[in-house]
Amino acid sequence: MDELKSPPSRPPSRPPSTVTVRRNPPRRARPTPSQAPIPISLPPTPSQTIPSFPIDDILSIEIPENNIVKNIENENLKVFLRIRPRSISQPQGKKEGVAKNVWPQSKQIAKSKVKKVSEVCLKENDEHSVTLCPPQSMQDQKRSKTEVYEGFSYVFSADSSQDDVFDKMVNPIVEDFMKGKSGMLAALGPSGSGKTHTIFGTGRQPGMIPLALHKIFLGTNGNGAQSPRTLYLSMFEICSERGRTERMIDLFNDGVDICLQQSTIKGLHESVVCDVQQAEALIAEGMLKRATAMTNSNNQSSRSQCIINVRCETCGDFDASSNSALLTIVDLAGAEREKKTGNHKSL
Numbered sequence: 001m002d003e004l005k006s007p008p009s010r011p012p013s014r015p016p017s018t019v020t021v022r023r024n025p026p027r028r029a030r031p032t033p034s035q036a037p038i039p040i041s042l043p044p045t046p047s048q049t050i051p052s053f054p055i056d057d058i059l060s061i062e063i064p065e066n067n068i069v070k071n072i073e074n075e076n077l078k079v080f081l082r083i084r085p086r087s088i089s090q091p092q093g094k095k096e097g098v099a100k101n102v103w104p105q106s107k108q109i110a111k112s113k114v115k116k117v118s119e120v121c122l123k124e125n126d127e128h129s130v131t132l133c134p135p136q137s138m139q140d141q142k143r144s145k146t147e148v149y150e151g152f153s154y155v156f157s158a159d160s161s162q163d164d165v166f167d168k169m170v171n172p173i174v175e176d177f178m179k180g181k182s183g184m185l186a187a188l189g190p191s192g193s194g195k196t197h198t199i200f201g202t203g204r205q206p207g208m209i210p211l212a213l214h215k216i217f218l219g220t221n222g223n224g225a226q227s228p229r230t231l232y233l234s235m236f237e238i239c240s241e242r243g244r245t246e247r248m249i250d251l252f253n254d255g256v257d258i259c260l261q262q263s264t265i266k267g268l269h270e271s272v273v274c275d276v277q278q279a280e281a282l283i284a285e286g287m288l289k290r291a292t293a294m295t296n297s298n299n300q301s302s303r304s305q306c307i308i309n310v311r312c313e314t315c316g317d318f319d320a321s322s323n324s325a326l327l328t329i330v331d332l333a334g335a336e337r338e339k340k341t342g343n344h345k346s347l
């Protein structure tokens, strides 16, 4: 350490022997990229030129794009964005579904509702970022500004199919689950943004749950080399109603109340499932109980999270730490849950 101490006679303008590039995080010192050795021992005489700070060298360091992509692949928590199509084709005889507006409404905006303009406000920049532009009617308002959101693990465009979303987002989780690694998928977003559509889907466009179940059962039965596995299914709902305490309801056990004790759900019923059809039938039944629970609560200002767990138990080929893995899928739905029962035609 003594060697690094500056002698008292050293002029204050002397360049440092290392350059610290501050990033947040990580923070670490990098050696200066300059090839020319920086004199350390001799103080500069008036005839010597003091080497300039190598700011251009530092700024010209290119971080290979592969590194960025690699980091995204290795992230434990991934955030995907799916853009909902603007116009949604409905079965014959039905009007196009109008999603509830979640933005705060001033009188001026409310007026603009009279003349409906179909405008795209969310634009995809690339696979990892989007630009959100305020609609024209809001553009002269002070607080409206165009913003870029970046850093998504992947952005699914409005024309992406359920299969595209499954392949990129859910398939890796299911594959890990089949190897014994637990995983979770949670759908978040404003009301009407397509969470339930993505998670459950329709008869023609099955969602992440039916697609995951197919993959899991194909993996379980299709490969004779695997050791025997038992799959368990459970399903519950967390209801939050304004002015009331949160309730947890077991959707496989006649909607009885369950509770959380030290991060374990007490009393949750698990059913052994042997094939996709059985699993889908159980979930469809659970969805009906969810709808009934909602109607009984008779409170339109409530929210509900539906949680589906698939647990896989094996006799040996998972890693040594555990012989059980859990796949959790969460759909955080809005108030009008009873209207949703028609959505789950695939189940």
Ligand SMILES: Nc1ncnc2c1ncn2[C@@H]1O[C@H](COP(=O)(O)OP(=O)(O)OP(=O)(O)O)[C@@H](O)[C@H]1O
Binding pocket: 083, 084, 085, 088, 097, 099, 189, 190, 191, 192, 193, 194, 195, 196, 197, 198, 332, 333, 334, 335, 336
């Ligand atoms: N990618 C999509 N392709 C086709 N239809 C879609 C898509 N996303 C959403 N929809 C349709 O948009 C409507 C609203 O979607 P959905 O019910 O899934 O929203 P949500 O986010 O679950 O809403 P809430 O929070 O109120 O439960 C539905 O009619 C659904 O079928």
